[in-house]
Amino acid sequence: MELSLFVYGSLRPGKCNYDQLSAAVVGCATVLWPGQMRLRPEGYPALVLPAKWPVRLASPYDWTYPPDSVPEGSGMLQVEGEVLRLHDSPQLRRQLDDFEGFTPQQRDYLRVACAWQGGWVWTYVAPEDREDWPLIERWPPDDQPIAPWR
Numbered sequence: 001m002e003l004s005l006f007v008y009g010s011l012r013p014g015k016c017n018y019d020q021l022s023a024a025v026v027g028c029a030t031v032l033w034p035g036q037m038r039l040r041p042e043g044y045p046a047l048v049l050p051a052k053w054p055v056r057l058a059s060p061y062d063w064t065y066p067p068d069s070v071p072e073g074s075g076m077l078q079v080e081g082e083v084l085r086l087h088d089s090p091q092l093r094r095q096l097d098d099f100e101g102f103t104p105q106q107r108d109y110l111r112v113a114c115a116w117q118g119g120w121v122w123t124y125v126a127p128e129d130r131e132d133w134p135l136i137e138r139w140p141p142d143d144q145p146i147a148p149w150r
Helices: 090-099
Strands: 002-007 025-034 036-039 045-048 055-057 077-087 110-116 119-125
Touching (some): 002 110, 045 119
Antiparallel strands (some): 002 077, 025 077, 036 045, 055 110, 110 119
């Protein structure tokens, strides 16, 4: 069984935290995704999706796809990243939620299922659009290496 995850920051292939999921990767496609990125105070990006993009908020450690049909989304596609196809396992799901700070006690990021090309794709997003976090076009914003988080 596989799951799909859109990554846009340190979990991207070749970036500093790719080792968190690299052993589970069975496929990868570079895409442009709807939304924009903001730079969190600790130096990592946070995705902000367009307000009308079809998403379903997940619960920590629950990776059940929404039961309803996938609506069509529209919006500007401007965040470059990868849709990774991952070999699914309960350990990987928990590890990713823990790594991204999406637990019953933490909400550093939220995990959402996003409508994408006729299916659902998971991604982690900012818990809110923080206008005090600067907008960035790519991460790292100045192409300087950043140490792994956590």
